[in-house]
Each structure stands twice: as C-alpha cells, then as structure tokens.
Amino acid sequence: MNEVSRRGFVGSALAGMAALTASNAGAQQAAGQAPAEPKPFREPFVYHFKIGDADAWSISDCDLGLGEGLDLMWPQEDRPKMKEEMVRHGERMGPLPLYVNILVVKAGNDVLLFDAGFGKGSNPKMGWLQEGLAAVGISPDQVTAGFLSHAHADHLNGFVNQGKPAFPNAVVYLLEEELAFWRSPEPDFSKSKRNKGAIPGMIKEVRQNFDILQEKLRPVKGTTEVLGGLVRIEPAPGHTDGHACFRIRSGNDELLHLMDLAHHHLLMFADPNWTIAFDHDPVVAVETRKKYWNEAVEKHTRCMGFHLPWPGLGHIVTERDGYRWAIEAWRWS
Structure with missing residues (x-):
C-alpha cells in the first residue's frame, strides 16, 4: 500500500x-x-526496546511530584541560578516531577529487574510495576534476578509484597556497602540534607524489608560481573554509601543504568555540582556524577535514568559549561 x-x-x-x-x-x-x-484513557507506561539481542522494557511505576520543588536542591545560594535555568528551558516551576522508570530485561531464560519501585499500596498513582509486567506477559515467578541500586523506598519496597518476597524465584544483587550501612547500629545521615524527622521510620522500614528478603539477598563486593557478563555492577557512591550503577551488555550493545546519579533531567546536568536533599553524602555524589558524565560523553554511551523523563533513555552531551540530557527518540517496535 x-x-x-x-x-x-x-x-x-x-x-x-x-x-x-x-x-x-x-x-x-x-x-x-x-x-x-x-472509557477512561490510560496513558502508555510500558515501553519496549532492545539491548543487543535482549528484549527490554521501561515500566513507569508512578505519577508523582516532589512538592518542595527547588527547596530540595542544594547549594541553597544557587537556587536563583537553578530557577534561571528552568525558565530558560521552559520548565514549569513548582513541584519537581518524580519519574520512576523500572528496567526489565529478558535475555534467554533470565528475566532481570533493576530496582522494583514503591510496591503496590493504597495510592493509585504509584506502584504500577506488577501491572506493567503483566502487560508484557511476565509473571512474578518468572523473574530470576533483581538488582538493587540502593535501599530507598522507591527502589526497594517493590521487592516485597504483603510481607513476602514479591518475586519468589529471584535473587537480589546489591553492594555489600549498602547492606552494611542499613544494618549498622547508627546509620550516618550527618551529611545529608534530608528531613531528619523521617529517618528513624525509614531505617526501620528498610531493615524490615531486608529481613523479609534475607535469603534472597546476594551482596557483592566492588565491581562485579554476573550472569556471564550480561550485567556489570559498579559502585557509584554518594547518593548512598552503597549506591550502584549497572551496565547491561548484549551483543555489541551496552546500556548504562545511571540509577540515582540524577534526579532531574535539567538541573543535575546543567551543573553537576547541584545536589538533592536525598543524597547521603553530597560531596561524594558530585564526584561520582562528574566521573560518569565525563565517561558517558567521551564514549557516547547509551544511558538510562531511574528518575529521568519516561522511558528514561538517552545520551549525555556537553552544553555551555555543563551537560545536557539528550532524550532518545521513541521507536515503536
């Protein structure tokens, strides 16, 4: 035709x-x-793409905003500059969008999950992962491996469902440092700008989830390759002590999952020195971000961001004195 x-x-x-x-x-x-x-219209929240020979999906887990807006961003004295950048790029002021993009990879008989979102709860605007998996024909018992970048609620909680592991046949890889931080007698938040009043409840929730997942956890030390080199786990500290990034390699293709190196598609790129209150150690977070940004630019690496506009795929390029997140055009397959 x-x-x-x-x-x-x-x-x-x-x-x-x-x-x-x-x-x-x-x-x-x-x-x-x-x-x-x-009938009510549901906007798309599952996106299919390829990494070499492997099938992959980006599944949105929520539709939320961070009501504090730029008050979450540091250093405080740079907020007028941040506002100028937002205005220059036509960004809306007010709550910062909270994207939660969960990467699912199917390679051979393995189904891999990179973080698991908030988990299903009473709020219909969050916890969409299980619905997204069902939409592509993947049941919870088919997931063979999970990868936990760090133990904040929007990454860890979805691995647990009603007091049991949400993916009964999956082991969960994480860095030893992350597990040790939350298991320590007094986790150190002295350098973080986050609300200190919420910390005791957060620690309690993380420890409860780790207790439920204890037999599934597979802590690794340093840079480690698993599943025959399909996934490389890399320490990327700062956001948390044991925060990790992941490289997924299939055929001649590579995808670098940035996880929480960036919480905003403009601010953390225009000036990588800008941080968010959720970082445990802002100084280390900046050092790690600059390292990864420089490498991604130099090697023109295809990247994915957990908190970048869905589906979260793109490249990092230089612009002016900083960087820019260049979103990858959608390709319907």
Whole structure:
C-alpha cells in the first residue's frame, strides 16, 4: 500500500468509525438511553526496546511530584541560578516531577529487574510495576534476578509484597556497602540534607524489608560481573554509601543504568555540582556524577535514568559549561 492509498484507507476508516459512533449515539437517544460514557484513557507506561539481542522494557511505576520543588536542591545560594535555568528551558516551576522508570530485561531464560519501585499500596498513582509486567506477559515467578541500586523506598519496597518476597524465584544483587550501612547500629545521615524527622521510620522500614528478603539477598563486593557478563555492577557512591550503577551488555550493545546519579533531567546536568536533599553524602555524589558524565560523553554511551523523563533513555552531551540530557527518540517496535 503506497502513501496516498494508505492515507485514503485511514481517512475512510476514521470516517466510518465516526459514522458508526454517531449512529450508535442516535440509536441510544431514540431509545431514550443516555450515550455511553467514554472509557477512561490510560496513558502508555510500558515501553519496549532492545539491548543487543535482549528484549527490554521501561515500566513507569508512578505519577508523582516532589512538592518542595527547588527547596530540595542544594547549594541553597544557587537556587536563583537553578530557577534561571528552568525558565530558560521552559520548565514549569513548582513541584519537581518524580519519574520512576523500572528496567526489565529478558535475555534467554533470565528475566532481570533493576530496582522494583514503591510496591503496590493504597495510592493509585504509584506502584504500577506488577501491572506493567503483566502487560508484557511476565509473571512474578518468572523473574530470576533483581538488582538493587540502593535501599530507598522507591527502589526497594517493590521487592516485597504483603510481607513476602514479591518475586519468589529471584535473587537480589546489591553492594555489600549498602547492606552494611542499613544494618549498622547508627546509620550516618550527618551529611545529608534530608528531613531528619523521617529517618528513624525509614531505617526501620528498610531493615524490615531486608529481613523479609534475607535469603534472597546476594551482596557483592566492588565491581562485579554476573550472569556471564550480561550485567556489570559498579559502585557509584554518594547518593548512598552503597549506591550502584549497572551496565547491561548484549551483543555489541551496552546500556548504562545511571540509577540515582540524577534526579532531574535539567538541573543535575546543567551543573553537576547541584545536589538533592536525598543524597547521603553530597560531596561524594558530585564526584561520582562528574566521573560518569565525563565517561558517558567521551564514549557516547547509551544511558538510562531511574528518575529521568519516561522511558528514561538517552545520551549525555556537553552544553555551555555543563551537560545536557539528550532524550532518545521513541521507536515503536
């Protein structure tokens, strides 16, 4: 079918659908019935792509915003500059968008999950991972390995469901330093700008989830390759002591998962010295971010960000005195 005939076909089909809809509405009115309410529309939240020979999906886990806005960003004296950058790029002020992009990779008989989101709860605006997996035909028992970048709630909680491991056949890899931090008698938050009042409850929740997952946890030390080199676990400290990034390699392709090296698609790139209150050690977080940004630019590495605009795929490029997140164009497959 050539372009002209395709347009004609689509036009005829749309016209036919419109006529059918009008006819049905007229019949309903003639019968004294109210026209049927349109079904609610769910925006897409599952995106398929490839990493070499492996199938991959980015599944959005929530639709939330950080109400503190720029008050979450540091250093405080740079907030006017941050606002200028937001205005220059046409970004909306107010709550910062919280994207939660969960990477799922299927390679052979393995199904891999990179962090697990918030988990299902009473809030319908969060905890969509299980629904997304079902949409692509993956059941929880088919997941063979999980990778935990760090133990904040939006990454860890989805690995637990109603007091049990959410993925019963999956081991969960994480860095030894991350497990040791939360298991220590007094986890050190002295350098963090986060709300100190919320810390005791957060520590308690993390420890409870680790207790549930204890038999599934596979702590690793330093840079480690697993699953025959399919995944490389890399220490990327600062956001937490044991924060990790992941490289997924298949065929000639590589995807670098940045996890929480960036919480905003503009601010952490325009000036990598800008940090967020959630960082445990902001100074180390900046050093780690600069290291990864420089390498990604030099090698033109395809990247994914957990908190970058869904589906979270793109490249890091230089711009002015800083960097820019260059979003990868969608490709429908």
